[in-house]
Amino acid sequence: MSNFCLPKKIRVLKRAQFLTLSKQGRKVYTDSFLAIFCVGTTHNNRIGITVSKKVGNAVERNRIKRIIREYFRHNKENISGPKDINIIARKGLTSLANRQIIEKLDKLFTKIDVAK
RNA sequence: CUGACCAGGAAAAAUGAUCGCUGGGUGUUAAGCCUGGAGGAAAGUCCGAACACCACAGGACAGGACGCUCCAUAACGUGGAGUCACGGUGACGUGAAGGAAAGUGCAGCAGAGAAUAGACCGCCCAUAUCUUUUGUUAGGUUUGGGUAAGGGUGAAACGGUGCGGUAAGAGCGCACCAGUUUUCCGGGUGACCGGAAAAGCUUGGUAAACCCCGUCCGGUGCAAGACCAAAUAGGGAAACGCUUGAGGGCUGUCCGCCCAAGUUUUCGGGUAGGUUGCGUGAGGUGUGCGGCAACGCACAUCCAAGAUGAAUGAUCGUUGAUCUGUUUAAGGUAACAAGAACAGAUAACAAAAUUCGGCUUAAUGAUUGGUCAGACCG
């Protein structure tokens, strides 16, 4: 199996998992994202994405989710330790281009590494 | 040529490589391979249905929706063709367009009066009185009447014009006109249209105020519903037990000791979770026929997304479209410039969530056809 795939087992999909994350996890803020993470239960990093209705319409929300998934797919081996991460998008992302969002994600993940 | 009106309207950039997501098939439950993967509005959730469950003998009331006619449709508050009204010089556009002569209510301010009308100014008559005059001749004031023709108010003032009539006036009378109701004739399936006669003289507005009349409507919605089903805690049943000790603990077994009233099995409901509902349908496309059209019928052909913290993408190229800039440049007296090359930018509104039929709203749009008015020329 290639290193760049993103099957469902390395994603956070269930509501119960999101709730335990938000109870137990640590939070890292940037100007455009909020990340909640804790030590993971499986041997891989897992990612969950939350984009609420306040961010934009359906087209914009889908775009942001795809960009975050694509970033995680390419960089999940570079992130240390097995972690469950929930990335919550905040307002103001819709006006940015795809490249700019990727730069913002870079900043976010370096911040997560430092926080650990 | 200028200014308008109406009807349509393709496309929603294309393609390659790499890395992914997701449905189906194949495969050994895997890997791999093959093959599908957003819209005209998927949107808003404003109507109508299908489908599902609940309720239900039948009827009525209440409540709600709709409301010119005929047709279309599974149905509709939708569509088509018409009628009438209003707006526009016109092409054409707009209209929730039944009933106000069944009843109840409402109309601020202004104005004399706002709905079985009304006397402020004005006009006219009479009485009393004053002045005046040859003279109840003229004028003023008071009181009592008549009068809806004139003024002014208002969104709206209880038919209009003319003649007669009268003290002044008045549908009080007459003629014509407008309108209402009734009857008759002709046309149309019908709304309605055209014409004639009579009556009473005119009966205002508002029903997107209550209401009346007619038609229709049981409720809830795929988070409907169906099936499978952990863990934990209740419930039912059976068996074995309650000092004659089930069961548990003391390192594996036995003895012994201790704790002990429940323990075990099973059934049913059902939560988390999962499966299904869920993609062949009032389906699409083409041709022919019927119909003014909406639409219908026949034949042929096609199968075209099914996710659920929710897929349909990302990166790098190539080619095209539009715009901007630079260079060049056919052609032009000139201003300017078709075209070509290079560089940069841009590419709308918006994404399935049970499924269909409509409506509404958002928004890019090359361009095509028809019609009307005016000006000019022939």
Next chain:
RNA sequence: AGGCGCGUAACUCAGUUGGUAGAGUGCUACCUCGACACGGUAGAAGUCAGCAGUUCAAGUCUGCUCGUGCCUA
């Protein structure tokens, strides 16, 4: 996806069957005071979310949009 509400002055809210929009806080000016606060007097500030329609007349009635909250797992 389905289903409910609410938009009025800078802010918080009234507005009863249609009749020309108010209250409190705040703001501005003046008075009071040596000055400030308190107090008193006066004033300004509204596309009644938007666009149409009904009506003589819509904050109010009707339709459609926009924004904003809430419920159903």
